[in-house]
Amino acid sequence: MNSKKKTREKLELPTLFDIPYKDIRYERARLIGIRAMQLLQGAEPLIKVPENLTDPIKIAALELEAGKLPFLVKRGSDTGKEYLAEIS
C-alpha cells in the first residue's frame, strides 16, 4: 500500500493540464497495439468478451475502454519533467 501512495504523488507533478489518454490518438493506438499483441500470444482477456468477437484489436479496444489495462504512459509535462500517467 505504501508504494501505491508513491505513484499517486508522482502523478501530481505540476502540469498545465492533463489531456485524457482518450484524446491522444497515438497513445490509444499504441496501448491497443500492445494489448492486442499480448492477446494474440494467448493472454487472458481482462473483460468479458462478447460472443463471436475474435478480433484481438477489438478486444483490446474494449479493455482499454473499460479501463482494465495495467499500463502507465510516460509523458513530458510543460515543466520539462516527465511523469507516469494512469490511463484510466
Added chain:
Amino acid sequence: MSLTPELVAKLEREGVSKAVIEQLNEKLASYGKISEDKMEKIVDRVIKSYKRALVEPGENVGVVAAQSVGEPGTQMTLRTFHFVGVKELNVTLGLPRLIEIFDARSKPTTPTMIIPIDKKYSKDRDKAFEIAIKLEELLVDDVVDSSTIDMVNDRIIFELNPNLLRNRGISLEELKEILESRIKSIEVKITGSLKKKDEPIYMEVSSKRELNIQQLNKLKERILKVRLKGIPKIRRTVIRKVELGNGDYEYVIATEGSNLKEVMKVEGIDRRRVYTNDIFEVYRLLGVEAAREVIIREAIRVLEDQGLDVNIRHVMLIADAMTRTGRIKQIGRHGIVGDKSSVLAKAAFELTTKHLYDAAARSAVDNLLGNAENIIAGQPIRSGTGHVKVYLDLLKLLGESEDGGST
C-alpha cells in the same frame, strides 16, 4: 459584455491561452447583454473548440508544416514583379520572395519600409510629403546632369541640374560646403546661380594634390557618391493612403530601400510602427523576437498575396525553428543548419563513408534520437505512436489479481 473573473479563471484552469481569452473578451465587448447561462455556454464551447484545436503529443508538426507551405508553394506563379497602380514601388513577391525569407538571406532583393506618420499629422498629406522628402536620399549623382574630366587643367567639371537643386532645397553654397567637408583634399568652384532660369550651372572640382587620370576618375566617382540629404539607402519614397476602416484613414510613407535605425530617429514619424521587410536589419536592431515576427508577417503576406490559404501556425512553427537558437538560421536543403549532431543522420545524407570514418576516428556516440538514425537502426522513429512510452502498471496488475482476477 465581458468575461467575469470566475469565467476567466475557468478558462485559465482549462489551459486556454491568454491570447484566446483576450480575443474572446474583445469579441464579447461588441455584443450587448448576454445572460449568465449563455455566457457559461459560450465559455464551454470555447474550451471545447480550443482543446479540439490542440495538437496531440507526438504529432509530426514539422512535417505537416513543411507540407502545408510546400504544396501551395508549387502553385505559386514564378512572376517576380508586380506593380500596383502607377508610381508604386516594385517589391519581390511570390516564390522568389518566399525562398528569400526561408533562406534567411542577409539582404532582401527589394528592401522596403512602411513608415507611418505621427498621429498628430497622419491625415496631413503635405506633412507626409515634407517628411518623405527629408527621408529620401539625395546623392550628388542625382543632381548632376553630366560630368567631364578636364585633363589639361586637372579638374572635373559637373553640369548641375538647377531644377532638381531647387526642388530639393539645396543651395549652391550648401553643396560646396558639404562636398568640401566630406572630401578634404578638393576645392570646389561653382559658377552660375539658381535664380536665373535655364542657365547652366557648372561645378569645377580640382584637387589640392597632383592627380593622374585614373585618380581623377576615382575622385569623380567618389564625389558622385556623396550624400547631400536624406537617409542612406532610402532611394525612393511614395505616399500611400491607408484605409483604417470606418472611414478613417492615414498617410504612410512607403520606401524603396531600408534603413530602420536611421529612420527611427527622424522626427514626425511613428517610431513604434515603422516596418521594414529586411529581416536581418530588424534582428540587429530589435532582436530575434522581432525578427521572428517579421519572418511570419512576410511569409504570410507572400502566401496571401498569391491567394493561398496557409494557416499561420505552420509559418509560426517554421519561424520558431529558424530563430530558436537566438540567431536566424536558414532552412536550406540540409534542413536547419547545425541542427544535426548525429553521425548517422549526417551519413544518411551525403558522403556516407567520409562521415562514418570520421565518426569512427573520433569514437563518436550516436544517441539515436532523430528519425534517420532510428530508421538506419531498424527501430520505430520517435514520433506518433513511436513517441508513446508505455510502462507496466504493476500496482494495477497485482491489485486486479488480488481482487480475484484471472491473470
